[in-house]
Amino acid sequence: xxxxxxxxxxxxxxxxxxxxxxxxxxxxxxxxxxxxxxxxxxxxxxxxxxxxxxxxxxxxxxxxxxxxxxxxxxxxxxxxxxxxxxxxxxxxxxxxxxxxxxxxxxxxxxxxxxxxxxxxxxxxxxxxxxxxxxxxxxxxxxxxxxxxxxxxxxxxxxxxxxxxxxxxxxxxxxxxxxxxxxxxxxxxxxxxxxxxxxxxxxxxxxxxxxxxxxxxxxxxxxxxxxxxxxxxxxxxxxxxxxxxxxxxxxxxxxxxxxxxxxxxxxxxxxxxxxxxxxxxxxxxxxxxxxxxxxxxxxxxxxxxxxxxxxxxxxxxxxxxxxxxxxxxxxxxxxxxxxxxxxxxxxxxxxxxxxxxxxxxxxxxxxxxxxxxxxxxxxxxxxxxxxxxxxxxxxxxxxxxxxxxxxxxxxxxxxxxxxxxxxxxxxxxxxxxxxxxxx
Numbered sequence: 534x535x536x537x538x539x540x541x542x543x544x545x546x547x548x549x550x551x552x553x554x555x556x557x558x559x560x561x562x563x564x565x566x567x568x569x570x571x572x573x574x575x576x577x578x579x580x581x582x583x584x585x586x587x588x589x590x591x592x593x594x595x596x597x598x599x600x601x602x603x604x605x606x607x608x609x610x611x612x613x614x615x616x617x618x619x620x621x622x623x624x625x626x627x628x629x630x631x632x633x634x635x636x637x638x639x640x641x642x643x644x645x646x647x648x649x650x651x652x653x654x655x656x657x658x659x660x661x662x663x664x665x666x667x668x669x670x671x672x673x674x675x676x677x678x679x680x681x682x683x684x685x686x687x688x689x690x691x692x693x694x695x696x697x698x699x700x701x702x703x704x705x706x707x708x709x710x711x712x713x714x715x716x717x718x719x720x721x722x723x724x725x726x727x728x729x730x731x732x733x734x735x736x737x738x739x740x741x742x743x744x745x746x747x748x749x750x751x752x753x754x755x756x757x758x759x760x761x762x763x764x765x766x767x768x769x770x771x772x773x774x775x776x777x778x779x780x781x782x783x784x785x786x787x788x789x790x791x792x793x794x795x796x797x798x799x800x801x802x803x804x805x806x807x808x809x810x811x812x813x814x815x816x817x818x819x820x821x822x823x824x825x826x827x828x829x830x831x832x833x834x835x836x837x838x839x840x841x842x843x844x845x846x847x848x849x850x851x852x853x854x855x856x857x858x859x860x861x862x863x864x865x866x867x868x869x870x871x872x873x874x875x876x877x878x879x880x881x882x883x884x885x886x887x888x889x890x891x892x893x894x895x896x897x898x899x900x901x902x903x904x905x906x907x908x909x910x911x912x913x914x915x916x917x918x919x920x921x922x923x924x925x926x927x928x929x930x931x932x933x934x935x936x937x938x939x940x941x942x943x944x945x946x947x948x949x950x951x952x953x954x955x956x957x958x959x960x961x962x963x964x965x966x967x968x969x970x971x
Contacts, residue, residue: 540616544609545579551596777805778821783858786817790852793967820949827907837928841879845922849951872914920950
């Protein structure tokens with residue numbers, strides 16, 4: 534029995550060494566192997582031995598085992614399975630030898646008469662003799678070793694070429710090897726090969742390039758046809774836009790074509806979008822856009838360039854200007870991109886911020902983001918002489934792929950108009966009315 538424990542524990546010790554090499558827990562590895570966490574823990578503790586080598590093979594791949602380690606793991610698995618079989622066979626011997634002590638006790642009992650020669654007792658001894666049980670146990674061990682040796686020969690050609698992390702459908706192919714149909718320990722048949730490559734590679738187009746999923750919210754992906762599997766189809770960026778940011782959280786102008794009596798009081802900053810949309814208000818003189826950008830995974834995405842596209846220019850809108858406050862100041866001025874919409878080709882120029890006299894360096898592209906490292910872009914667009922409709926374009930690159938996303942106001946362009954000499958009002962809380970700004 535000590536030999537059995539040694540073989541099983543040596544196999545379990547190698548499993549533990551491979552597991553400790555990774556940063557995954559038993560639960561994480563068990564989910565990847567499609568088994569219970571307790572089952573995997575029992576394998577690594579030497580309390581159980583898998584009847585099939587397929588889960589052991591996948592475990593080695595997840596733990597980045599070398600070809601030599603995989604061969605050693607296969608050898609130790611064969612010895613562990615054979616040791617378990619020997620333990621079961623040896624445990625069955627006392628049961629086969631049990632009738633002999635019973636006969637001896639019957640014969641040696643002083644108060645019992647001798648059994649008649651014609652009784653049925655002589656017919657029981659021959660089939661249960663230890664001599665007949667030993668050949669059967671030896672044949673069973675030979676069958677187990679033959680099956681294990683056949684499986685080893687079938688697997689030697691594939692172990693060295695195994696990848697580090699294969700889809701589960703491809704892993705199950707080893708379990709369907711015809712060599713495992715010999716009278717080995719009862720193993721469950723594995724399902725046929727599943728089309729695993731379709732889950733990791735994008736479908737190639739007729740021209741040989743890789744097709745991306747439909748772009749999202751104006752994003753376009755342009756992966757290069759390198760033939761390598763891509764981490765994800767579509768745009769690897771996620772972003773959100775707030776087009777109603779106020780200066781220092783309180784100062785902003787809107788232009789309306791309504792008289793003051795028909796304009797409700799100014800909203801709190803968080804309700805500015807609802808207020809402006811319901812009234813048809815247009816940003817006066819300045820539009821501040823906050824864009825929060827991050828990757829969709831831990832893979833880095835590089836923000837390459839930020840461009841401004843003006844779709845339409847017209848004369849400044851006629852109406853009245855409604856100031857959200859009489860002006861406010863703050864100790865913090867965040868860094869931002871300054872855009873002059875009156876230029877023929879407006880450019881987003883990075884500007885430094887300021888924190889109580891300490892400069893905040895401007896954000897300069899290229900800049901890297903990911904799911905755990907987001908970034909906020911603040912764009913301040915100004916005009917004095919036009920009613921401009923415009924949007925932003927953000928170029929990105931990641932793992933050999935490049936693309937451009939369009940950043941706008943929920944599918945519509947941003948709109949900014951000059952205010953010139955238009956009448957300007959501010960809300961007087963004591964009178965609960967809009968009064969001329971002074």
